[in-house]
Amino acid sequence: MNARMDLDALVEAIGNTNRLQAPFLESSVAGLLPEERSELDAYLRFCATQDIGLDYLARSYNTIVVDTLREQVFFQRHDRYRYATYAEVAGSVYQNDDYMRRYMYGLALTTYLWxxxxxxxxxxxxxxxxxxxxxxxxxxxxxxxxxxxxxxxxxxxxxxxxxxxxxxxxxxxxxxxxxxxxxxxxxxxxxxxxxxxxxxxxxxxxxxxxxxxxxxxxxxxxxxxxxxxxxxxxxxxxxxxxxxxxxxxxxxxxxxxxxxxxxxxxxxxxxxxxxxxxxxxxxxxxxxxxxxxxxxxxxxxxx
Ligand SMILES: C[S@@+](CC[C@H](N)C(=O)[O-])C[C@H]1O[C@@H](n2cnc3c(N)ncnc32)[C@H](O)[C@@H]1O
Structure with missing residues (x-):
């Protein structure tokens, strides 16, 4: 696990996973209020107590970015969402612990970063x-x-x-x-x-x-x-x-x-x-x- 567990290190880890996100994140981080920045740092310290490191968080964030982009292409092409029932997504998302964990850790980060x-x-x-x-x-x-x-x-x-x-x-x-x-x-x-x-x-x-x-x-x-x-x-x-x-x-x-x-x-x-x-x-x-x-x-x- 990375020794440094703070926002700067997270942004660096995301940039290493997905270069295209780096400029967006740098400008987005500049818009955080000081208390939001310290809350996000505290969240990263909490993640460390759960054995969740920066690489995992960067991959989690990137899962949302990449999966959302793919669905956006589908939506622009077909003018509808790919799925319409809970049954179609339950097994791959809500009841899939591996996917859901990455999704929720990634979403927690977007709460501050987007x-x-x-x-x-x-x-x-x-x-x-x-x-x-x-x-x-x-x-x-x-x-x-x-x-x-x-x-x-x-x-x-x-x-x-x-x-x-x-x-x-x-x-x-x-x-x-x-x-x-x-x-x-x-x-x-x-x-x-x-x-x-x-x-x-x-x-x-x-x-x-x-x-x-x-x-x-x-x-x-x-x-x-x-x-x-x-x-x-x-x-x-x-x-x-x-x-x-x-x-x-x-x-x-x-x-x-x-x-x-x-x-x-x-x-x-x-x-x-x-x-x-x-x-x-x-x-x-x-x-x-x-x-x-x-x-x-x-x-x-x-x-
Ligand atoms: C996208 S997350 C939202 C998390 C958080 N509330 C937020 O605003 O970032 C949606 C959450 O709703 C839960 N959920 C979806 N359908 C639900 C249902 N029928 N009853 C209760 N929870 C549901 C999912 O399991 C997931 O944890």
Missing amino acids: PNHRVMRRFFLEQLPRDRAGTYLEIGPGHGMFFLAALRASGFTRFEGIDISPTSCAMTEAIVASGLFGRHAGYAIRCRDFLADGDEPASCSAIVMGEVLEHVEAPLAFLAKIRSLAASGGFVFVTTAINAPAVDHIWLFRSPAEVTAMAAAAGLRVTAELVVPYTGLSLEESLRTRMPINIALALTRAD
């Missing part, structure tokens, strides 16, 4: 209420970075995560339980499909679901279930991707309006919205050329 993911994370921290008690529920915590951020930054009394992938559940559990980011009690991670009837808490003060809607066959049912579990006046935060192919994206949103219309149909009202066009393009250009757009919505029950 400008679009970074502004979404900032928006999440801006919107997350700090002064409320009650239950915080997160669907699809994946790598666990948002779950951990909520545990550290908010005053909710109970934290629950539900994820369909055993790998994601283990990764979220590992980062929270590591003790490197504070000692946390009063949380539980459940490994199952959010739509399955289960033991989810009712009347939640906060429900967060980042980058899951595009991964499911019935996104409206997800939003409707969120609506049914949210307390009146509760905080709901949802992000998703539009015209953004990936190996496991199976629901194609074609515009921000489609997402907000679906939220309204589920009985959720938008209180704040962030739409992030493709880097270097306007929203109109991103839509016209069908390049990826990200959207984050702060919501509450419409009643």
Whole structure:
């Protein structure tokens, strides 16, 4: 394992794996806030405690870059995502520990290193209420970075995560339980499909679901279930991707309006919205050329 475990060494390791990423990463890193830089360094130190070295992280990051590019070519050619059902991607992604680990470690890095993911994370921290008690529920915590951020930054009394992938559940559990980011009690991670009837808490003060809607066959049912579990006046935060192919994206949103219309149909009202066009393009250009757009919505029950 590399002796140096910091951001500069990571950028160097990624550049060695994929030369084309080097100039992009250098300019992207320059846009990190000092606290983001030190959080990312802390994440790298956590990775080291899990026996995850820079070479593995660089390969993980590169897996996302290369696989996404391949899906983008498919999408531009066929105007659809390659797969449309959970069954088609479950075995190769969510239930494949080797792939899912690389995917989630890579995604954790993009949370800081990709400008679009970074502004979404900032928006999440801006919107997350700090002064409320009650239950915080997160669907699809994946790598666990948002779950951990909520545990550290908010005053909710109970934290629950539900994820369909055993790998994601283990990764979220590992980062929270590591003790490197504070000692946390009063949380539980459940490994199952959010739509399955289960033991989810009712009347939640906060429900967060980042980058899951595009991964499911019935996104409206997800939003409707969120609506049914949210307390009146509760905080709901949802992000998703539009015209953004990936190996496991199976629901194609074609515009921000489609997402907000679906939220309204589920009985959720938008209180704040962030739409992030493709880097270097306007929203109109991103839509016209069908390049990826990200959207984050702060919501509450419409009643
Ligand atoms: C792309 S990751 C998102 C991780 C993190 N929330 C973020 O915003 O970066 C999607 C996560 O949703 C989980 N997921 C997908 N379908 C799900 C379902 N039906 N029920 C619960 N979790 C699901 C996946 O296992 C994965 O961990």
